[in-house]
Amino acid sequence: MVANPQRRRQLLDAGIDVLAGQGARGLTFRAVDDAAGVPQGTTSNYFANREELLRELGRFVFERLTPDPVPETEAPTRAREVQLMKELLGRARDDRAGFLALYELRLEAVRRPDLADAIADRYAANLDAISAGHVEGGFPGDRRTALLLYLAMSGLILEHLTLPGLLPNDARGVDALVEDLVTAIVPPE
Template structure:
């Protein structure tokens, strides 16, 4: 079969919707075909095993969550300080909020990874590579904070998004305010 990247991406996007709406247990090749509006068997032609489908969804989630290179370049011309670091984090939260299906699908995969070694392997590899890329980006950009602080921000943003997407606490704080408070509390002033 000839490689059709647009069809592959469309199927992965449909799989993300299925994960977000039906959970990991509802993720089947047939459910992806129905969500994509493709003939029965199309998803299994592109992703013969469920593990192949999961790997494609992880890759597609990464593509959809990637920052806009132009926005990163524009921001990088600013002073490398806590305010710029906070701006980058607000952008991460904005991207996670922009498409709740992607964020919910990611949480579904994280829960499924506790039950499935194959999912844990695919998702764990992507998460670790993403974390290392964040640490490298932060270091190369001359931003404050190091590996430990980046890990703390990952944990904090994960919790913030899980709260926002499910049964959120009514704290009176906007998401940008929360991110700014994370930065103020997790980055020591001496990190500037």
Template sequence: MTSDRRTVLADAAIDVLAEDGMRGLTHRAVDRAAALPVGTTSAYYRTRQALLTALVRRLVERDQAELRAAGEELPPLRDADQLAALIAGFVERRLAGEGRRRSLARYACAVESVRHPELRDILVPRENAARDAVRAFLAANGVTDAEARTLTLLACVDGLVFDRLLGGGQVSEPEIRGLVAAALR
């Protein structure tokens, strides 16, 4: 039961962070968001730093599960347009609903990690099936530095997500197609 309660609290903390920002992330706010008695979060995560660390670990766990599932469902990539369409669909999920909340929380944690390197260590990009598929596609299309280009492409996509979260709007498939074309050059 302890791990279930910890997961509920970490998920609630992600929502609080997305809604109220870093200053709004308090033990009491997480208790309210999780619909648990006052003091519950503090009993599981004694300090704010412990709560933040749990939040970041859970955020990465959820992101990795999503990316793993996306990679497992990927058909063999035939062409750049298909890759662009898949990335555009992923980006759309990052800008709406639950994906939007996680994206907002992730960026807040990334900024916080500048002051707390232990968070940076948790947030570092990880291998996953979706990233592997992009790397394999680039390599199969003659890109000699497929690993570096994969990281650059995904960083550019991440930048577009960040920009649209701040300024509103959507990322268009032609924008993604342009990034994929640049990675293939």
């Protein structure tokens, strides 16, 4: 396999775009080559087969969607939690393809146990980090609060990205829903 990290990332980003636009069934080496704007056969030089490409996309999508760590400098209040959840929603809007690809990978994992294990492990680690960050960061509530907030935001983001007409379609309407979710789930200080 070829070892050019920049080209590999270019292909993985293109794979995310293909998953978001065409679904897992549309994910072929040719489609990734086309989306990346590279010569035909390039993707097959980096990934032995489609299964390897799917596994790598499952790993990569988490890397792509995870923001760079920033030390928390504000007080851990319910209001700060609202800000953080609005930032999460903003990241989903900004990288709609990344989030849609993640949903496609989750659906594909239902049919592929090897992919399911990798995806489930990443989600479990992510959820554990979210819960620990909530509790250790001193935010109101406990690990269950973090879990409920995670589940509510996951559903809101899924609805917002996949059925845009279902929720209020202006940014303020969805932001107001975020405020309502946090207020309903996170106890007052």
